[in-house]
Amino acid sequence: MPMGLKVCHLVLSLILMDLSKWVNGAEQVPCYFIFGDSLWDNGNNNALSTKAKANYPPYGIDFPEGATGRFTNGRNMGDILAQLLGFENFIPSFAHASNAKDQEILRGVNYASGGAGIRNETxxxxxxxxxxxDMQLQNHQNTASRIAKILGNSEESAAKHLSKCIYSVGIGNNDYINNYLLPQFYPTNSSYTPDQYATVLIQQYSLQLKTLYNFGARKVALFGLGLIGCTPGCIAMYGNGTSCVEYINNEVQMFNTKLVSLVDELNNNFQDTKFIYVNTSSVSSSVPATVINTSPCCEVGNLTANNGVLTCIPSGTACPNRAEHIMWDAAHPTEAAYVMMAERSYKAQLPSDTYPIDIHHLAQLNLTN
Known part of the structure; x- marks a missing residue:
């Protein structure tokens, strides 16, 4: 076996061994619901007439089922968090929920969609x-109605069940990548200053999270935006030879700062609920020394076209040392990077990783309606 592949397999084995120390084999919560964008999507975009798809090789090259619609080489963030929470099986996509058994639905649904944003036009x-x-919330309302029927046409039983679930929401990245940063397609850049844009996003997000609360969510992990300015796509389109585009990171940080304040506001307003903030920028900036390559692992197209297409070329080549890469394509992390990010979201290693508690402690809370 070539030395590069030996290193790749060794690093991946160590990552998987590290992940196993958190998983105790028992489900820590009865259900897990996932909302978000391509960092979480596990197949909801497959049947859509969109360019935001990942249901073709080399996506899924390290996933047992191959290219399922996950925007990475293997498991994504939602998959790994489900394992950390003790689930034996991955959470099914909403696209496949109609064919899922009742017991599968009771354990949760993944509504995430590649390219999705807080704003509907994104x-x-x-x-x-x-x-x-907004559409993901409508889909969850349909699921909540189905759960009530499963539990004997009882809205009270459904509410009790949902109150024990973990909800993760990771959204907002595309409101920058596929909206604010593309003035040739969207007017937001000329309509709002960066601070104003962050404010209107948070205002809309606040309404959406209150809707999620009304649908039964009581344990909610909100994932902040990552270091968008350090992704290969943004560096190619907006950089000037530097390793990161700092003005983009600064704009994104305005949103994250306001999101922390929103977490405080929601927790003060809803005493029977706990919202937490996961500092994605923090957990993604501290990568292991073994995962050092920041270039795309798969073959990508012309990133300077500035049209938002940041995915792998269909049936293109993929690097052999995937466990040493942070980025899979021009916008999405590798499974190796997701493992590290999920671990620190689940059990914070630094006080800055999560606020006010991590997902592990969120799962242990006993909240009542």
């Missing part, structure tokens, strides 16, 4: 239709 003008946060 990604649509440049890549085509996706499932926005």
């Amino acid at each position: 990604t649509r003008n440049n890549l085509g239709p996706v499932i926005s946060m």
Whole structure:
């Protein structure tokens, strides 16, 4: 075996061994519901007429089922967190929920959509239709109704069941990548200053999270935006030879700062609920020394076209040392990076990783309606 592949397999084995120390084999919560964008999507975009798809090789090269619609080489963030929470099986996508058994639905649904944003127009003008946060909430309302029927047509039983679930929400990245940063497709850049844009996003997000609360969510992990300015796509489109585009990171940080304040506001307003903030920028900036390569692992197209297409070329080549890469394509992490990020979201290693508690402690809370 070539030395590069030996190193790749060794690093991946160590990552998987490290992950296993958190998983005790028992489900820590009865259910897990996932909302978000391509960092979480596990197949909801497959049947859509959109360019925001990942159901083709080399996506899924390290996933047992191959290219399922996950925007990475293996498991994504939601998959790994489900394992950390003790689930034996991955959470099914909403696209496949109609064919899922009742017991599967009771354990949760993944509504995430590649390209989705807080704003409904995000990604649509440049890549085509996706499932926005508002639409994901509508889908969850349908699921909640089905759960009530499963539990004997009892809304009270459904509410009690949902109150024990973990909800993760990771959305907002595309409101920058596929909206604010593309003025040729969207007017937001000329309509709002960066601070104003962050404010209007948070205002809309606040309404969406209150809707999620009304649908039964009581344990909610909100994932902040990552270091968008350090992704290969943004560096190629907006950089000037530097390793990161700092003005983009600064704009994103405005959103994250306001999101922390929103977490405090929601926790003060809803005493029977706990919202937490996961500092994605923090947990993604501290990568292991073994995972050092920041270039795309798969073959990507012309990133300077500035049209928001940041995915792998269909049936293109993929690097052999995937466990040493942070980035899979021009916008999405590798499974190796996701493992590290999920671990620190689940059990914070630094006080800055999560606020006010981590997902492990969120799962242990006993909240009542």
